[in-house]
Amino acid sequence: MNPAPSIILFTTASGAGYGLLFWLGVLRPLRLLPASPSFALVALVLSLLLITIGLASSLLHLGRPERAWRALSQWRSSWLSREGVAAIATYIPAVIFGLALLTDRPGLATVASMAAAIGAAITVWCTGMIYASLKPIRQWHLPSVAPGYLLHAGFTGAMLLAVLGALAGRPVVPAMLSVLLAIGALSAKRAYWQMIDAPRPATAPTIESATGLGAIGRTRPLDPPHTEQNWLLREMAFRLGRKHRDRLRSLVMAGFVATIPLAILAMLAGGPIGAVVMVLAALVALAAMLAERWLMFAEATHTVTLYYNGES
């Protein structure tokens, strides 16, 4: 599948933003973060900024962005519509949370932040389900894909919260959390790659089942229907990813692994040095996430390629 930059930026930026919003809403009521309203406000603004940049970027992917509001109507059947509804609904408690912080209403702030955390988790789940619900793409149509999106959003969000914690002089809890989530993201990604590399089950679609010619025998393409490109091939028969697959996978793994010593170092060092190291760790995490998302698309194959080259 074609890794469109707008979608990669969207899921990475919004994922990190929702992850940050989630952990803010979970850890703050547990008194595991700096208690000052200004800390929570900075984290909230950063999360909403990332979410908004991501959502705006997702509009660039549309052929008719000015009609995007129509996407809120079909939540009964469409995960994309559900994602849109959840994304907009999450702004409501998030903004109430901000107003409560500004007007010094700690009770309301706590309730609103927890509601925003739930909204953030639901939105990221919907994003994951958009991909996981697509049967023709075997690398996405897996039960682990939507939880993977949650895990990655939680990981990058915790990294950002640890950066803010380090700047405020209290990085330990979010940094510890980000280390745990980095380990989780690493093992989940390894398991995912093992799964998509495994031989395909006999029930998977083949060129023989796609054409129905299996009764005659082994089928292979003879003449293509068109000699030039078309949108289908550019969108769904993207092949560069498989060429650079191993190197890119190593880069993603290296990025995820590197955040662990960096976050631990930042906790141990503390102070301004700790803050700088934590910023570095978060940047590495986000860069690895961008590469992971690029691969998530580039490695995915669509059954339409069965018709064109006999493989999927």
Next chain:
Amino acid sequence: MTELPPASAKKLGLVIDLDTCVGCQACATNCKQWNAGGHLAPLPDMKPYSAGAEGVWFNRVHSYEAGEGAEGRTVHFPRSCLHCETPACVTVCPTGASYKRAEDGIVLVNTDTCIGCGLCAWACPYGARELDEDEGVMKKCTLCVDRIYNETIPEAQRQPACVITCPVGARHFGDLGDPESAVSQLVASRGGFDLMPEMGYAPTNKYLPPRRPMAPNPNPPAEAEPTTLDIKHPLMRWLDRALSR
């Protein structure tokens, strides 16, 4: 509404005979011609007069080799929307632009409300949908909804453009929901099949398999021997007579 309507009794669709299709591209060409001005018009062509020409087509004709040796066949294979009974292209649509008609099962796009997100094309296993990058909306086969009910054209022409143009009669149009219809009878008698049934989309369109090649005649007629009159040279003619005694 992108929720699917209750299954319709009438299921309009195509039956494509892979035995007789000669891969002439007439169906694809006439489809392009009609639909460039039809229900989902225009069908864009980018760089039509230079290298890198491409555009939206509702019908693409592939050619395959199947089987080996004497059993092997070259099969021409037109690929278009199958107007599935459970089309995920409809249910994934976030706007309601993609819909399945309750009355006859035709799957269509409302290009006035489509946002061009492309998710329906991702959800279609068959590659039936192509984005119009000019207009920023999705386009697909309409089953010539603007021909089959069109009372301004002669009744005999109220068939999809691809069907009416096929020079070998490899394409058939009709109601596959009616077991007595000519297309349903054809599917039953020829062992028509679904494409990628394992995906569970329940396509309405059916394909008819290539017939098995005829077995070679076990008692081929003896080759006629040359008669004396076939031998023009007098010396050879004498030799033939002498040796035939």
